[in-house]
Amino acid sequence: MPPMTTIQEYAAALRAGRSSSLAITEASLERIEAPAGEGARAFTRVYAEAARATARASDTLRAAGLSRSAIDGLPISIKDILDMAGETTLAGSVVRIGEPVAKEHADVVKRLLAAGAVIIGRTNMTEFAYSGLGINPHYGTPLNPWDRETGRIPGGSSSGAAVSVSDGMAVAGIGTDTGGSVRIPAALCGLVGFKPTARRVSTRGALPLSANLDSIGPIATTVSCCACLDAILAGDAVLPLEPARLRGLRLAVPTTVVLENMDAQVAASFSAAMTRLSAAGALIDEIPLPAFARLAEINATGGFTAAEAWAWHRHLIERSGDRYDPRVMYRIRRGSKMSAADFIELQSARTLWVAEVEADLAAFDALLMPTTPIVAPPVAELVASDDAYRQANALMLRNPSIINFLDGCALSIPCHEAGSAPVGLMVCGPAMHDRRALAIGLAIESLR
Amino acid sequence: MSSVVLKNVVKQFGSVAAVDNLSIEIQDKEFAVLVGSSGCGKTTALRMIAGLETVSSGQIYIGDTLVNDLAPKDRDIAMVFQNYALYPHMNVRDNMGFGLKIRQLTKEEIDTRVEEAADILGIRDLLDRKPKELSGGQRQRVAVGRAIVRKPKVFLFDEPLSNLDAKLRVAMRAEISKLHRRLEATIIYVTHDQVEAMTMADRIFIMNKGVLQQTGVPLEVYAHPVNRFVAGFIGSPGMNFIDVTLIVENGVMFIDAGDFRLKVPQAFRADLEAYVGRPVVLGVRPEDIAAHDPATSPGGDGNVLKACADVVETLGSELFVYLTSGTHSLVARMAVPERLLQVGQALEVILKLSKIHIFDKETSRTIV
Numbered sequence: 090m091p092p093m094t095t096i097q098e099y100a101a102a103l104r105a106g107r108s109s110s111l112a113i114t115e116a117s118l119e120r121i122e123a124p125a126g127e128g129a130r131a132f133t134r135v136y137a138e139a140a141r142a143t144a145r146a147s148d149t150l151r152a153a154g155l156s157r158s159a160i161d162g163l164p165i166s167i168k169d170i171l172d173m174a175g176e177t178t179l180a181g182s183v184v185r186i187g188e189p190v191a192k193e194h195a196d197v198v199k200r201l202l203a204a205g206a207v208i209i210g211r212t213n214m215t216e217f218a219y220s221g222l223g224i225n226p227h228y229g230t231p232l233n234p235w236d237r238e239t240g241r242i243p244g245g246s247s248s249g250a251a252v253s254v255s256d257g258m259a260v261a262g263i264g265t266d267t268g269g270s271v272r273i274p275a276a277l278c279g280l281v282g283f284k285p286t287a288r289r290v291s292t293r294g295a296l297p298l299s300a301n302l303d304s305i306g307p308i309a310t311t312v313s314c315c316a317c318l319d320a321i322l323a324g325d326a327v328l329p330l331e332p333a334r335l336r337g338l339r340l341a342v343p344t345t346v347v348l349e350n351m352d353a354q355v356a357a358s359f360s361a362a363m364t365r366l367s368a369a370g371a372l373i374d375e376i377p378l379p380a381f382a383r384l385a386e387i388n389a390t391g392g393f394t395a396a397e398a399w400a401w402h403r404h405l406i407e408r409s410g411d412r413y414d415p416r417v418m419y420r421i422r423r424g425s426k427m428s429a430a431d432f433i434e435l436q437s438a439r440t441l442w443v444a445e446v447e448a449d450l451a452a453f454d455a456l457l458m459p460t461t462p463i464v465a466p467p468v469a470e471l472v473a474s475d476d477a478y479r480q481a482n483a484l485m486l487r488n489p490s491i492i493n494f495l496d497g498c499a500l501s502i503p504c505h506e507a508g509s510a511p512v513g514l515m516v517c518g519p520a521m522h523d524r525r526a527l528a529i530g531l532a533i534e535s536l537r
Numbered sequence: 538m539s540s541v542v543l544k545n546v547v548k549q550f551g552s553v554a555a556v557d558n559l560s561i562e563i564q565d566k567e568f569a570v571l572v573g574s575s576g577c578g579k580t581t582a583l584r585m586i587a588g589l590e591t592v593s594s595g596q597i598y599i600g601d602t603l604v605n606d607l608a609p610k611d612r613d614i615a616m617v618f619q620n621y622a623l624y625p626h627m628n629v630r631d632n633m634g635f636g637l638k639i640r641q642l643t644k645e646e647i648d649t650r651v652e653e654a655a656d657i658l659g660i661r662d663l664l665d666r667k668p669k670e671l672s673g674g675q676r677q678r679v680a681v682g683r684a685i686v687r688k689p690k691v692f693l694f695d696e697p698l699s700n701l702d703a704k705l706r707v708a709m710r711a712e713i714s715k716l717h718r719r720l721e722a723t724i725i726y727v728t729h730d731q732v733e734a735m736t737m738a739d740r741i742f743i744m745n746k747g748v749l750q751q752t753g754v755p756l757e758v759y760a761h762p763v764n765r766f767v768a769g770f771i772g773s774p775g776m777n778f779i780d781v782t783l784i785v786e787n788g789v790m791f792i793d794a795g796d797f798r799l800k801v802p803q804a805f806r807a808d809l810e811a812y813v814g815r816p817v818v819l820g821v822r823p824e825d826i827a828a829h830d831p832a833t834s835p836g837g838d839g840n841v842l843k844a845c846a847d848v849v850e851t852l853g854s855e856l857f858v859y860l861t862s863g864t865h866s867l868v869a870r871m872a873v874p875e876r877l878l879q880v881g882q883a884l885e886v887i888l889k890l891s892k893i894h895i896f897d898k899e900t901s902r903t904i905v
Contacts, residue, residue, distance in 0.1 A: 344683075348622035356624045360635065367639035375636045375683075376609070377616045379695060449589050452608040 096260055096314045100159050103151060110151070110162030113260075114144040114207050117164040121210065121258045128258060130229035131249040133169045133179065135210035140164065143207045150205075159317050159327055161205030166259035168247050169211045170218055171195040172294035180296045181214040181246075183227045184405060184412040195294025197263060197305055197322050204321045209259050212249030216414040218265055218298045219398060219421060221273045221485035222471060222478065223248030226414050233465045234278055235511055241465040244277035244485065246270040250308050251278040261309035261318050267298045267394060269460075269489025271306045272501040276460035276513025279503045281534070282308045283315040283527070284489070286498045286520045289323045299397040301436075302493040312502060312531045319523065332532035333525070336370030339453045340529075346381040347458040347488045354505070358512035359459045362504040365536045374453075380445045381491060387438050388494075391423035396432050399424025416478060439494060446495055447519050455522075455529045460501040460513030461485050488515065498523040500530040504537070539600040539613070539690035539723055540565045541586060546595035548581050548747075555581045557747040559595070563725060563740075568717050570726045570738035573770070578747040579727045580695060586725065587693055588612050599690060615689035617681055617697060623668040629655075630664040633682045647686075654685040657719045674708070681716065694726040698733065710736055731771050735759070743767050765901040768820050768894060774857060777826075777867045779819045780898065783812050791839070792819055792895075796863020800839025802890050805905045809895060812904060820894035823857070826869035828878075829887040840890045846882050860886065 102108040118137050121128035128135075147162030167173075170180040172191035179185045194202070201208060213228050215221075223245030224230045231252040233241040243252050247264025251274035254262050264271040266284040275282025287304040297303055307318035316330040342348075342363065351359070367373050390396075398421045410418060450456060462484055471478045492499040497519045504514035516533060518526040541563040548556040556578040563569040571579040584590035586597060588609035597604050604612050623632045633654060634647040642650075655661040658678045668676060684692065694713070698706045714737050717724050728734055734741045735755045743750045743758065743766075751763045762768035768776045781794045783801070790801040790809065799819075801809060809817075829841050844867070848859040851873070858878060860867045869886060878884065895904045 344622060346622075348624075351622070351625060353626040356626045360624055360627070363635075363639050367641055373639040374610050375639075379616075448591070449609075452610065 094260075095311045096159055096163060096309070096317055099163050099260055100161075103162060104156075110144040110147040110207065111141065113162070114140050114164050114209070117209055117258050120256060121253075126258075127231045127252050127256055130231040131213055131252040131256065131258060132166070132210040133181070133213050133228055133249070134176075136208055140207045140209050143205075147205055147207065157203070157205035158321060160201070160260070160321065162207060163260045164209040164258075165201055165206040165318075166209050166212045166250055166253040166262040167198060167201070168250050168262070168264050169214050170265055170296045171198055171211075171263065172296075173198060173208075173211070178296050180218065181216045181225050181228065182413070184409050191294065193294065196291035198294065200321055200324060201263070209253075212247070212253050212262055212264075214248055214250075214264075215246035215270075216417045217296070217398070217402070217421075218246040218267060218270055219394070219417045220482050221245050221269050221489075222482055223251075223274060224416075224468060224471060224478070230468050232468070233511075235465065240468050242277065242468050242471060242481075244274035244461070244465060247274050247282075247308060251275055251280055251282075254278075254280055254308055254310065261307050261314055263318070263322070264306060264308055265292075265295055265298070266304050266306055266489070266493070267302045268486045268493050271304075271308055272460050272489045272499060272513065272515060273485050275308045276501045276503075276515075277465040277511055279505070279511035280308050280310060281312055281315050281503070281530075282306065282501045282513075283312075283319055284492065284499050285319055285323065285523050287493075287496060289325075289521075289523060290319075291324075297397065297401055299394040301393040301397060304493070312500065312527060312534045315500065316527045316531070319527070330524075330527055330531055332535060333454070333528040335366065335532050335536075338371045338455075338529065338532075340366065340371050340373045341450065341453040341456050342373060342375045343378040343381060343456065343458060344375050345378045346384070347462075347491070349462065350484060351459060351462045352464060354464050354510050355459050355462055355512050358505040358509075359514060362514050362533075362536075363457070366533065369536060373457075376449070378446065378449055380442055380449065383442070384491060384494060387435065387442065390427050390431055390435075391420075392494075393435065395420065395424030396427045396435075397424070399427075416475065443495055450519060455526060456517040458488050458515050458517070460489060460515040462488065464510035464512060492517050496520045498526050500526050502530050502534050540567075540598075541569075541691055541723060541725060542596075542598040543582070543586070544596045544598075546582070546585060546597060547593045548578070548585060548590060549593040554747050556585070559744075559747075559749055561742055561749065561752065563723060566721050566723055568714075568724045568726065568737060568739045570728060570734040570741045571744060572728055572731055572734035572741055573744035573750075574729055576746075577744040579729075579744050582744070583693055583695055583725060583727045586691075587614055587616055613688075613690040614693055615684040615687055615691075616693045616695065617684050623676060623679060625668050628665050628667055629660065629671070629679050629682075632668065632679060633686055636683055637686055650686040650688065651682075654682045657685060658682050658716070674705075674712075677709075678712075685720065689722075691723045691725060692720070694724065696728055697726075698728075698730075706733075713737065732773065735771065743770060745770075761903075762894070763903055765818060765820070765896040765903075768896070768903070772822060774823050774868045774870065776894070777821045777823065778896075779821075779865050779867075780816060781819045782816055783809055783814065783895075785813055792893075794819065794863075794865060796865060797842040798839065799842075799888060799890060799893075804891075805895070808905045812895075812897070816898045817904065818896040818898050818901075820896060821867070821888055822892065823868050823870035825889040825892040826860075826867060826871070827887050827889070828871055828874060829885040831885075840888045841885050842888070844884060844886050846878050846880060846884060849878050849880055851877070862886075 172195040234255040250262030250264040253259040271282040320327040499517040501513035505512040792799040844860040844862040850857040
């Protein structure tokens with residue numbers, strides 16, 4: 090694996106004149122194009138010439154003493170779900186080939202460009218973002234950086250975003266997260282992923298999966314990188330992030346649902362992380378959250394995602410359903426059975442549920458859980474069996490999607506020992522506690 | 538261990554009082570069951586005791602401490618649920634002690650508490666096993682063990698058996714009762730299942746629409762329900778209710794159901810005098826209806842009615858017989874007769890008049 094470095098280190102190297110944006114961009118392009126690498130599957134499109142031009146412009150501006158942001162001149166990948174003016178947004182599908190092109194960039198793309206980012210390319214994903222595994226039958230599945238010989242899933246849906254970062258093809262990747270699509274690939278690939286409170290980052294120009302649950306967030310190598318990108322995506326001021334004080338921090342580990350079905354690797358990494366945190370003075374309480382147990386029932390009909398995906402896709406499915414990934418279409422079709430009354434009931438159930446969970450969490454600074462209960466399984470096993478695919482998908486989405494339903498924010502941080510299978514520790518908070526979750530995450534990250 | 542006292546506790550959700558002026562006193566070491574149907578306020582009451590829900594008004598005491606403003610973790614309570622995941626890579630000992638370890642207790646203290654809890658649960662010989670080497674029931678005990686080692690003053694159970702199959706539920710009822718005796722702990726147990734309430738509780742607290750209806754030891758509540766709601770809620774099959782009028786003819790008081798008349802026992806007359814001519818509701822428990830055989834059972838003193846058996850459910854030791862008498866439907870619980878009843882068969886049944894209940898139709902309150 091190439092050495093991974095942070096936005097802060099790159100920015101310092103640029104400021105000091107030790108590197109140039111063009112050199113960093115060329116190195117990224119070289120890794121993307123390396124025949125033995127995962128570039129061909131991590132990216133659906135590479136903007137090599139535009140990236141070089143942007144990098145040169147950045148170098149010119151820097152030479153004149155101008156820097157637009159901490160990511161000025163750094164290669165950033167964007168998920169194939171985000172609009173670029175003049176292109177059709179495919180979102181990992183083939184069915185949308187030939188559909189009208191986007192008239193303008195997605196809002197987050199505009200913000201990245203205004204900050205001086207070098208948009209290096211569009212990253213592969215689960216078709217229409219509707220699975221947590223990252224398997225794509227049309228464009229191939231980029232392999233997890235861990236155990237490449239076996240060939241394990243990268244996690245999804247922002248699969249290419251994670252691999253673009255783990256393999257040094259981008260300093261950070263922008264993903265979307267409706268039920269864990271940023272945090273799952275971050276956790277499985279040993280990276281940091283941040284899902285902000287949805288309302289903080291405009292989703293205009295992102296092909297929707299579920300308007301009620303969609304959010305846009307970064308995958309990068311460190312919490313600081315994610316905090317910096319999150320501020321840029323949200324249009325906030327980029328302020329340095331101070332770590333929270335661990336001593337006296339009140340942390341809750343829910344014993345309901347989220348600790349079930351852990352494999353030994355996740356259980357060992359997660360419990361060891363709790364032990365380290367406790368030793369550092371954090372006050373950790375295991376608490377039951379009965380509301381978590383009711384979620385499966387509340388979402389039994391497929392929840393917001395199935396209903397809203399069906400609303401968006403039904404005409405396209407009618408015209409060209411045979412060009413969808415059948416495993417994705419199966420999930421979208423579940424939404425066709427929901428009535429308006431079911432949907433309205435779901436909305437009011439969510440309001441009450443959120444109020445209940447927020448009340449339960451009021452006494453704590455953050456909620457901790459494993460991002461996923463299992464480590465990345467081999468791609469081949471899941472491709473071979475619909476049952477294995479569904480079971481693994483349900484397990485991957487189970488914990489992260491709780492936070493989407495909560496309308497909260499969550500950060501996935503690596504908590505495994507170096508050299509072993511990556512495991513993510515999720516630091517979660519209610520809506521608009523994003524900065525707090527990041528500060529706590531930064532403190533936890535330093536304990537490894 | 539500790540008593541739990543609620544004084545005039547109210548929980549308001551918008552304009553709805555989910556719990557309305559609830560006052561209860563649960564004794565130290567008592568097994569108290571809050572029972573009622575969905576939406577009756579029992580879970581909200583439990584959540585307020587646990588500190589998971591704020592109190593709109595009123596006071597909650599655990600022991601002598603007013604806990605209204607205490608965080609859940611400072612209340613010395615443990616909520617016990619059936620989904621209590623175990624760490625697969627740790628043995629039972631480490632699983633039970635993990636919550637204490639991350640709360641920075643000493644190893645000695647953790648070992649002592651884990652072993653005490655293991656003795657109470659009878660799982661000392663399992664301490665070195667991994668969760669995958671345990672049966673479902675053993676795993677559940679380890680999960681309870683994780684709560685016991687925290688030495689809470691009060692254990693709260695919120696419908697812990699609702700997801701289990703019928704057979705396991707019966708086994709776990711006995712298990713939890715035994716556990717209560719060994720722990721000598723205060724337990725507050727919430728359920729919608731009146732059978733669980735009747736079989737496990739020292740005292741039951743029956744709630745309906747946010748209001749406490751009745752408190753008492755199970756058999757007392759069964760025999761003397763204070764109103765029609767409690768009468769109908771406790772017991773399975775439920776009590777039979779028939780709209781009737783009280784009339785007096787030639788100095789004799791009768792319960793007039795239209796299709797049949799029953800003679801009011803002398804002992805009830807004084808209480809019923811004021812209701813003569815007014816609509817009331819007759820309540821009869823299924824076991825207080827018996828088949829009438831003129832040859833063997835005495836009757837005829839105004840307590841026999843003609844009926845037809847519509848459905849006969851044979852349970853082995855007893856029968857549930859669904860009867861029609863005129864326009865009224867009744868269910869009776871009878872001993873298995875020598876000659877089995879046929880569906881559609883006409884029969885005479887006898888009501889145990891000393892066991893009947895009469896409710897005020899307007900207020901639903903019990904008159905006798």
